[in-house]
Amino acid sequence: MKYLYLLLLLGISLTSCKKDGKETEEGIAYFGGEVINPSTNYVILLQANSVIDTFTLDSKNRFIYKLKNVSPGLYTFSHGGEIQMVLLEPNDSIMFRLNTMEFDESLVYTGAGAKKNNYLIDLFLNGEHEDQVVLGFSQLSPQIFEEKLDSLKELKLKKLKAFNSKQSPSELFIHLAESSIDIQYNLSKEVYPFVNYGNTERGNFESLPNNFYDYREKINYNDPYLVDYFPYSSFLKHHFENLALAKHFKSSKDSIYSKQSIEYNLVRLQIIDSLMTNENIKNSLLISATLEFISNNKNVDDYDKILNYFLNTSTNAQHKEYANKIVNSLKSLKSGNPLPDIVVFDISNKELNLKTVLGDKPCVIFFWSQSNMMRVQECHNKVDELKQKYPEITFIGINANNDNQDLWKKTLEKYKLNTENEFIFKNPKEAQQSLAIYPINKVIIVDKNGKIENSHSNMFSINFEEELLGVLNQ
Template structure:
């Protein structure tokens, strides 16, 4: 409360000053906030993937920033590995408060423009919770499924209409929120064949009502105004995958569909290239799907085929370089390869070579404060695995680069043991060499430090089968 009172007084000082010209157009807005448990000493503000400024936090982890020559719309603020959006319009003075340990759930806005942004975050969190419900609904017939998601859309529309009636928001906000409702609904339609329990996805797709995808004729697959918004980009990914399923089925000669097949993924990259003309949106979709495929594959030939197709179609040189290095790193971690030499720092601040701590079959996993839920779940899972497989060594490495004290404090907060816990001396280099994506990536090595599986996952149903095979050698 003290924070908000002091911040409001500060804003009054800004906004209470006389305008240079009473008739001048107000083309600026203020954004400020306080970050609890900050990961870095700054916040990055951007719009449409263009960085506006890097704003330093003060001694109390707060900031206040004036955006001049405001172009109203969705802005992103990033801190550490997390980001969230804020809708800014002229004369807004939006303040927020958040805790990095519970980023989205702790985020609260105040000040002028806060009501629309609190509503926006509330709908974002509701959409996250709704995803699990949608998975269950997808097991229904297409007709019954549509009735349920129609009901969800109607409920959202009614709630939004009540908000509009009470608060009279701008046309920009109303258009944006209506698009949010629509694209959330459309996404639910697009994921249906993939989440339905039936194995023959092409047949499931053929079984839906004739008008199930009628909305597609009105979709803009190149909407720059929404390209920075989660629900729109999620819809595009689902829709592209679904449309590819139709095209892939036409030449798959009756083979069972597999989402990880090279042929299907090549078809998807080709469809994106032909369907999406906006360069930024196209590059984003191409990168996401290529990275997803590569992160699941250990096949060098297939990886090269997907990478080659991606490089032909993308115009983002930085992303192309990143994925080329990623593929090289994956290839260097194939079965039988020697684990790369990397320097670790133990929790007693001693430097050790990664190879020097491997004296028996080992499982190497990673964590980051940027993926807090994974940190908690993975350490709980590791407790179980350590008891179950004492013959294995479980090495856990923090990849943040924030230093020992912060990661030790987090481990202590959950009573997690530090034994076999380390940090990378050079995390950026290590992340690149070990192809560190996604954060669930786990590397299994034998007692000589040779890779058994460079792309495993302690939560995978095949993980225990893999380690038992290693122990029974």
């Protein structure tokens, strides 16, 4: 969800917003930071998907900003295709420091208001690590799984109580921290039927205790303070998947969860539309569900049914424009069509049309991003393995979210990646749209004649090597 959010931000204007009303010293806060290895020369501050301002980095890659009549709440700041959260309240003076090579993990806040933000960031990052622990619990029975989950939640609540007793934070912070703990707990329970390998999804649903989802009665679907909290959107996404699948099972004979089912996905959009009233959250969930269906379904004839429902329910004009363009791009990327004209740079800064680097052999084009360095290593390791098995195929890697050639080259050097057949887009935003690069782990397979074989493959799929053999045997 976080990376989809970033793609949508690319279309947002980078203009500043002016606030009306008399400025008061009591309502002032300061926000600034230092970016190491910047991928652009600016940082964007947003709240509820609206741009507050854009800050230009100075010669030392730093900035400082004075917020007048600050509205207490979570904000987000974006740099080079990556994004993170910050809680700002009156009288805060918060500075961050981060390295784009490890964006989230390197982020540290200092200054007045830093402790509460470092606590929230730790909750967020620990939640990501905790997912692996909970994944192991998910193979247990529902009762034992719930007991272990309760223990994790209780431990976090005790730590929060100790922090609050020392720091005396605001009611807003306490609400956000408690919500973060609840969301992680609830998310784990929503995901359980999908990751437990004991039965089919239908079987897992039917085996759950009657009170397993009792917490749903207390869900606030439209909490305005959680609009910019990434895990909240992730929880709602999985929650609505569950509700839609349960409803879908009642009217169908399906026993498994199919992301490609148009009936299921229409139900999912309908439930989001019926339960959400906060337009920012609702629109984000609608675009996420729509793009997820489109990205998992290779039948372009099904796109318009989902797209039309989305266009009739979303109130976000930019989301509508983006979804329309993605669908049109995917239709043009059908099997048998040539690639669109895309300009790239090679390691020597030579400007090339992507078509010209394909050569006369079948090609696999894969994409990577500075925002997920683990993926950079994983995909290149996989490519090295595939190169040994299939020397008749050319593998082309493209940095998809960045036009900073120096940072791109530093990344290649840092991870000791072979620079042959590595490229960077000249215009990332346009290229992402033309090639419909969502999600980032998609792979495009092209035959020896430069025609698209599959515009939406996955090199980690169990069927991927069968696809490669198929294109070689043509």
